[in-house]
Amino acid sequence: xxxxxxxxxxxxxxxxxxxxxxxxxxxxxxxxxxxxxxxxxxxxxxxxxxxxxxxxxxxxxxxxxxxxxxxxxxxxxxxxxxxxxxxxxxxxxxxxxxxxxxxxxxxxxxxxxxxxxxxxxxxxxxxxxxxxxxx
Amino acid sequence: xxxxxxxxxxxxxxxxxxxxxxxxxxxxxxxxxxxxxxxxxxxxxxxxxxxxxxxxxxxxxxxxxxxxxxxxxxxxxxx
Numbered sequence: 001x002x003x004x005x006x007x008x009x010x011x012x013x014x015x016x017x018x019x020x021x022x023x024x025x026x027x028x029x030x031x032x033x034x035x036x037x038x039x040x041x042x043x044x045x046x047x048x049x050x051x052x053x054x055x056x057x058x059x060x061x062x063x064x065x066x067x068x069x070x071x072x073x074x075x076x077x078x079x080x081x082x083x084x085x086x087x088x089x090x091x092x093x094x095x096x097x098x099x100x101x102x103x104x105x106x107x108x109x110x111x112x113x114x115x116x117x118x119x120x121x122x123x124x125x126x127x128x129x130x131x132x133x134x135x
Numbered sequence: 136x137x138x139x140x141x142x143x144x145x146x147x148x149x150x151x152x153x154x155x156x157x158x159x160x161x162x163x164x165x166x167x168x169x170x171x172x173x174x175x176x177x178x179x180x181x182x183x184x185x186x187x188x189x190x191x192x193x194x195x196x197x198x199x200x201x202x203x204x205x206x207x208x209x210x211x212x213x214x
Contacts, residue, residue, distance in 0.1 A: 027153045031160060031188055076151040085157045089164070 005130045006035040013135060014043025016079065017059040017071060022135050023082035030090025039124045040115065041097040044135075046104060048096070053080050053112045083114050093127065095119045141209070142170040148205050152180035156188055163194065163212050170212045171197065177205040185210075 007029040011022050022044075026036050040048055047057050059068045086092050096111060096118040108118050143162055147155035155176035162172050174185065182199075185208050189196045198209040 024153055027157060028184075031153065031156060031184075032191055074151065077154060082153070082157075085161075089157070089160050 004032070004034045006037050006127060008037045008039075008124075008128045008130065008132045010039045010041060010124075010132055010134045011044035012041050013060060014045075014047040014057055015060045016057045017063055017067075018135050019044065019047060019057065020076075020079040020082070023079035023086065025133075026092060027082050027086040027089075030086040030092050033090070035127075036086065036090065036092040037124070037127045038092070038094045039097055039121070040094065041100045042103075045096055045100045045106075045111075048094075048111050048115055049106070050110060050112045053114075054078055080112065080114060087114065095124055097121065097124075140171050141173045142166065144173040144175070146175045147181075148175050148177045150176070150178060152178050153184065154178065155181045156184045159185060159208075159210065160188070160192075163192070163210070166212050168212055168214060172210045172212065174208040174210065175202075175205050176208065181208070182206055 007025065009022055009025065011019065026038065029036050047053065059071055063071065083094070094115050096108065096115050098118050098120050101118050108115065143166065145158050145162055147158050150158070155174055155178050159172065159174050166172065186196055189210060194213045195211040196208065197211050200207040
């Protein structure tokens with residue numbers, strides 16, 4: 001496959017709807033041969049804790065109660081599983097923001113193995129070659 | 136196309152996007168060149184995604200059959 005621009009995602013929100021949307025984008029980009037570079041900050045990082053990654057992280061406020069029910073009914077694979085598949089088929093790096101790690105008092109061992117490492121924001125930008133999408 | 140030619144069949148009906156495509160990619164990776172893989176999908180996204188991926192990845196879409204409430208994709212692993 002030819003070289004395509006990297007998909008650079010900054011995940012901030014820790015709700016299941018936004019993480020699911022991010023995982024779908026990641027899988028699609030990886031399937032089409034794009035490198036994916038993910039940076040986890042704040043609540044998204046918190047959702048990647050090994051002990052709670054598959055727990056209920058709620059939905060964003062715009063979902064409302066109807067939207068939340070809709071999501072539950074739709075089901076499908078958990079976003080962590082979609083990220084895993086994306087990593088399996090493509091070049092997907094998932095990095096924990098060191099500032100957020102410090103804030104939450106976390107170590108890399110506390111995170112799900114989906115997370116490759118902890119790094120600073122400048123290291124994240126080393127691999128950015130185009131726009132950054134913030135979710 | 137008879138079912139006798141099919142190496143592996145994946146029933147991804149009911150699986151939302153991008154599940155059927157991810158299952159196909161997994162099967163292609165595990166398979167041998169020349170294998171014929173069948174994917175059944177009720178996901179609308181698959182109708183555009185599976186042909187797009189096949190063309191990008193350099194495989195062959197042998198057939199796409201519209202069934203009642205789902206699509207049947209027949210793919211040959213080319214490389």
